[in-house]
Amino acid sequence: MIEVDAGSFFVIVAIAALAAVTVAAVPRRLAPPVVVLELLLGIIAGPEVLDLAESDEFTEFFSNLGLGMLFFFAGYEIDFERIRGRPLRLGATGWGISILLAYGIGGVLVAAGVVDSLLYVGSAMATTAIGMLIPILRDSGQLHTRFGTHLMAAGGIGEFGPIMLITLFLSTEKPLHEAAILAAFMALALALALVWVRLAWRGWGALERTFEASNQAAVRVTVVLVFGLVLLAGQLGLDVLLGGFVAGMIVRLALKGRERAVFESKLTAVGFGFFVPFFFVTSGIELDLAALGSTGAMAKVAMFLGLFLLIRGTPALLLYRGVLRARQRAALAFYSATELPLVVAITTLAIEVGRMETSTAAALVGAAMLSTVIYPFVGLALQRRAVEEGETGPPGAATEATAPA
Numbered sequence: 001m002i003e004v005d006a007g008s009f010f011v012i013v014a015i016a017a018l019a020a021v022t023v024a025a026v027p028r029r030l031a032p033p034v035v036v037l038e039l040l041l042g043i044i045a046g047p048e049v050l051d052l053a054e055s056d057e058f059t060e061f062f063s064n065l066g067l068g069m070l071f072f073f074a075g076y077e078i079d080f081e082r083i084r085g086r087p088l089r090l091g092a093t094g095w096g097i098s099i100l101l102a103y104g105i106g107g108v109l110v111a112a113g114v115v116d117s118l119l120y121v122g123s124a125m126a127t128t129a130i131g132m133l134i135p136i137l138r139d140s141g142q143l144h145t146r147f148g149t150h151l152m153a154a155g156g157i158g159e160f161g162p163i164m165l166i167t168l169f170l171s172t173e174k175p176l177h178e179a180a181i182l183a184a185f186m187a188l189a190l191a192l193a194l195v196w197v198r199l200a201w202r203g204w205g206a207l208e209r210t211f212e213a214s215n216q217a218a219v220r221v222t223v224v225l226v227f228g229l230v231l232l233a234g235q236l237g238l239d240v241l242l243g244g245f246v247a248g249m250i251v252r253l254a255l256k257g258r259e260r261a262v263f264e265s266k267l268t269a270v271g272f273g274f275f276v277p278f279f280f281v282t283s284g285i286e287l288d289l290a291a292l293g294s295t296g297a298m299a300k301v302a303m304f305l306g307l308f309l310l311i312r313g314t315p316a317l318l319l320y321r322g323v324l325r326a327r328q329r330a331a332l333a334f335y336s337a338t339e340l341p342l343v344v345a346i347t348t349l350a351i352e353v354g355r356m357e358t359s360t361a362a363a364l365v366g367a368a369m370l371s372t373v374i375y376p377f378v379g380l381a382l383q384r385r386a387v388e389e390g391e392t393g394p395p396g397a398a399t400e401a402t403a404p405a
Contacts, residue, residue, distance in 0.1 A: 004058045011053035012285075015041045016277035028139065035132055035280045035340065036372050042284020055286050059278065066279030068230040068244035069271040070341055074131035074159050075248025076267075083153040090323065091153035094315030094336075095126065095161045101311045102126040114300070115360050120350040123165050124364050125304065125311050127342040128158030129372065133335055136376050142383060147328055147392065150320065154336050158312065162342050163241050166349065182242075185233060189246045192229075219266045222251055241345060283344050283365075291362035300360065304367035309375070312336040325395050327386040334379035343368040 019037035026032075045052040055063075083091070099122070106122030109115045133155060137143040142151075167182055226247040233243030255263070291297060313333030320329050347364050350356035386392055 003056070005054070005056050008053035008056065008059055008285075011045050012042075012059060012278060012281045015045060015281050016274075019277070033132060033136065033372050033376065035276075036369060038277050038280035039284040039287075039369055042281040043287055043289055044284075045281075046285035046287070046289070048289040053285055055282050059282050059285075062275070062278040063282040064240060064279075065227065065230075066275040066277065066282075067341070067345070068226060068240055069275040070131050070279060071159075071163070071241045071244035072226045072248040072251075073134065073267075073271060073276075074156075075245040076252050077130070077134050078152065078156040078160075078249065079252060080249075083149055083156065086323070087150050087153035088157075090150065090319050091155075091157040094154055094319050095157045097315045097319075098126045098158070098311050099123075099161070101314065105307060105311065114303075116357060117350060117355040119169065120346055120355050121360070121364070123162055124339075124343045124346040125307055126158070127162045127339045127346075128155040128312060128336050129338050129340045129342070129368075130155030130159050132340060132372060133338055133376060136380065140380055140383075145392070147324065147332070147383060147386075150323065151332055151335055154316065154332065158336060159342065160245065162346070163245055166342075166346065167242050185242070186246075188232070189229065189250065192225075192250065216266065218263055219270060222267060223270065225250065241342075279341075287365060288358045288362045291359040292366055294359075297359050297363055300363035301366040301370070304364055305370050305374075308339055308367065308371050309333065309337040312339075322395060325386065325391045325393075327382050327389070327391055331379040331382035331386065334375040334382065338371050338375045338379075340365075340368040340372050 016038060019034050019041055022037060023031045023034045042053075044050055047054050053059075080088070102122040102125045103118060106115065106118040106125070109121065110118045115121045130152065133151070134143065137148055137151065142148045226244060229247045229250075230240045230243035233246075234240050292301065313336060316333035316336050317329050320332060324332060343364050347356060347361035351358060351361055
């Protein structure tokens with residue numbers, strides 16, 4: 001039996017509501033990402049500050065469900081029809097450059113005795129929190145623009161690539177065995193996708209009629225798919241992030257060409273209204289705040305924050321010269337350097353296997369939190385300025401202000 005700490009459960013739910021209300025009350029230009037508030041309020045409510053809540057098996061269970069849902073949305077938002085071709089190639093090449101930079105810099109840090117593990121630290125620094133950027137892009141109207149397409153490709157690879165690293169290398173000592181299991185999982189997921197697409201096309205009319213009904217069949221079936229694949233991935237020894245991510249891609253494929261606005265609003269309400277906040281609030285409660293109390297630890301936070309931008313931003317500045325203008329390339333660099341969910345996941349895994357000190361993990365998570373507070377706002381400001389100046393076309397093209405009618 002799992003003992004339920006009803007007090008901690010209530011505090012987590014209350015923090016999620018407080019964070020959402022606070023963000024809604026602040027002007028959009030000044031509002032921080034809600035997940036940052038969830039983390040900060042989780043830290044404040046945790047054992048090391050107010051001691052109002054603590055993590056236990058029950059809250060950890062909901063936290064894992066929230067993580068699965070978060071990566072479902074990351075997979076769902078990647079429209080391969082839209083990003084295929086040059087955006088996808090540039091995104092993959094950019095992440096390849098980032099991982100080389102990350103492991104090279106990680107090797108230097110290990111040699112200098114700053115960190116313990118090249119593999120875990122390097123992998124954490126080469127991620128992108130595209131799932132967190134999607135709401136910002138959607139609210140600012142950038143999601144379906146030319147710039148948004150390139151960002152979705154770069155960010156999608158920046159999330160999918162590290163998930164593959166976690167699955168194949170970080171969470172196992174037998175990568176070949178894990179690769180075989182992964183191949184079997186992907187084959188099963190592909191078969192499930194084909195069945196899901198066929199059923200969705202045949203039964204979409206019936207599912208649509210449930211959108212405003214009490215049975216909510218479409219949402220319930222989707223939740224079964226998400227948690228079913230998360231469970232399957234876990235049972236096969238794969239990382240649960242992969243299950244959620246693949247479920248999102250399957251649902252996106254099944255709904256191709258269908259009216260999705262109402263359905264997406266229902267999923268968003270279920271995921272971001274309840275499950276996802278559990279992951280971030282619980283992560284804040286579990287953060288080792290004492291490990292950040294020294295000058296050296298804070299120096300690590302600043303170092304990692306700068307390295308995020310160097311590692312993920314450099315490809316954006318170099319590879320997109322013929323695609324985006326300078327201000328948009330800079331915006332892409334800052335957006336790409338926004339990290340958090342996978343940093344939390346990788347550092348948690350590294351601590352569990354004894355490959356990372358808690359101070360290093362806390363510094364990485366602290367830097368990732370700062371990246372979500374700072375970098376999206378810088379990227380948003382740069383992109384807005386580019387739009388105002390008419391600098392949204394390919395380099396060399398006339399600006400909107402001077403382009404012939």
